[in-house]
Amino acid sequence: MVATVRTVLGDVPAAELGVCDAHDHLFLRSPLLPGQELDDTGRAAEQLVAFRALGGRAVVQWTPYGMGREPEALAALARSTGVHVVAATGLHQAAHYPPELPGRLRDRLAGLFVSELTEGIGSTGVRAGLIKVAGAFHGIDAHSRLTMTAAAEAHHRTGAPIAVHLELGTAALDVLDLLCGELEVGPQRVVLGHLGRSPETAVQREAARAGAFLAFDGPSRAHHATDWRLPEQLTALTDAGFGGQLLLGGDTTVPETPGMPHLLNRLRPRLEQALGKEALDTILVGNPARAFAWRVSSPSEG
Known part of the structure; x- marks a missing residue:
C-alpha cells in the first residue's frame, strides 16, 4: 500500500511531499490573541x-476547528503557489473558544473530526489531513481528555495522524500515556509539538523511545528556549539514534513572527552545519513523509 498524505487539494504520495514545514499557520484566530489574527490572504501567499x-x-x-482555518483560501493558495498544504481538524485548548462551544460539541467531536477528514470542512469539500489537539500545562485536564479521546476514535476510524500542542513543551509523557496507552493509538501516529520549549533532554529521549515523532517548532516566540538551543537538542537526539523521528516547523502564530521562510533561510544553514546535510534532509523531507502519512507501520521505516 502506497502511503499518502491528505492535502487540501487531495491525497498525494507521501514520497512527493518534499521539504516540509511540519507545523505552521497560514490562518489563525483566537480570543487569546486579540488584534493579532492571521487573516490576510495576500500575506499568506507571500x-x-x-x-x-x-x-x-x-x-x-495545525489550525484546528473554530480558529479561522479558511479551507477554501488554503486550497486556492496551494493551487496558485504549488506548495502542498495540509489542513487540520481537531480542537485546541478550551481557552481558544467561546465558553459554550466545547460542551456543545462534546457528544459529536469524534464524528466531526471524521467528517472533516473524509468529507470536508463544512461544505467546502476541502478535507483535513490530521487531527490537532492540545495538552494542558504539565498535565492532562478534562478538556484535553475529551479532545484526545475523540481524536483517538477518529484516528482508529480513519488512520489519520494526531498532532499535539504541548503547552510550553510540557506533559509529553502524560499525553503519550493517554493516547498510546489508554486509547491505544500507535506512538508512530503521534506528533508531539513544541518540545523545544521545555528543553528537558530526559523527557525528549523518553518520548522518542516510546516511538512518537518529536516536533521542534518554536521560532514564533523569542522568549522561549527555541532557536538558540535547537542545534544542540537535535544533535543530541540524532546521536542517540532518534534522527528518524524529528520534525521542524515555524509555528507562525501572530503577524510579527518570522514566518515560514525563517525555517529555511536562517535555521537550515545552522542545523546543516551541526547535523550534516543527510541528517537534516531526513528531518525536513523523509520524516514528515512518514509522520503525516495516513497509514505507515513504524517511524523507522520508509
Whole structure:
C-alpha cells in the first residue's frame, strides 16, 4: 500500500511531499490573541511563495476547528503557489473558544473530526489531513481528555495522524500515556509539538523511545528556549539514534513572527552545519513523509 498524505487539494504520495514545514499557520484566530489574527490572504501567499523559492514544498497547518482555518483560501493558495498544504481538524485548548462551544460539541467531536477528514470542512469539500489537539500545562485536564479521546476514535476510524500542542513543551509523557496507552493509538501516529520549549533532554529521549515523532517548532516566540538551543537538542537526539523521528516547523502564530521562510533561510544553514546535510534532509523531507502519512507501520521505516 502506497502511503499518502491528505492535502487540501487531495491525497498525494507521501514520497512527493518534499521539504516540509511540519507545523505552521497560514490562518489563525483566537480570543487569546486579540488584534493579532492571521487573516490576510495576500500575506499568506507571500509566505508560501518565499518558502517555495527557498526550496520548501509542503506546509502542515495545525489550525484546528473554530480558529479561522479558511479551507477554501488554503486550497486556492496551494493551487496558485504549488506548495502542498495540509489542513487540520481537531480542537485546541478550551481557552481558544467561546465558553459554550466545547460542551456543545462534546457528544459529536469524534464524528466531526471524521467528517472533516473524509468529507470536508463544512461544505467546502476541502478535507483535513490530521487531527490537532492540545495538552494542558504539565498535565492532562478534562478538556484535553475529551479532545484526545475523540481524536483517538477518529484516528482508529480513519488512520489519520494526531498532532499535539504541548503547552510550553510540557506533559509529553502524560499525553503519550493517554493516547498510546489508554486509547491505544500507535506512538508512530503521534506528533508531539513544541518540545523545544521545555528543553528537558530526559523527557525528549523518553518520548522518542516510546516511538512518537518529536516536533521542534518554536521560532514564533523569542522568549522561549527555541532557536538558540535547537542545534544542540537535535544533535543530541540524532546521536542517540532518534534522527528518524524529528520534525521542524515555524509555528507562525501572530503577524510579527518570522514566518515560514525563517525555517529555511536562517535555521537550515545552522542545523546543516551541526547535523550534516543527510541528517537534516531526513528531518525536513523523509520524516514528515512518514509522520503525516495516513497509514505507515513504524517511524523507522520508509
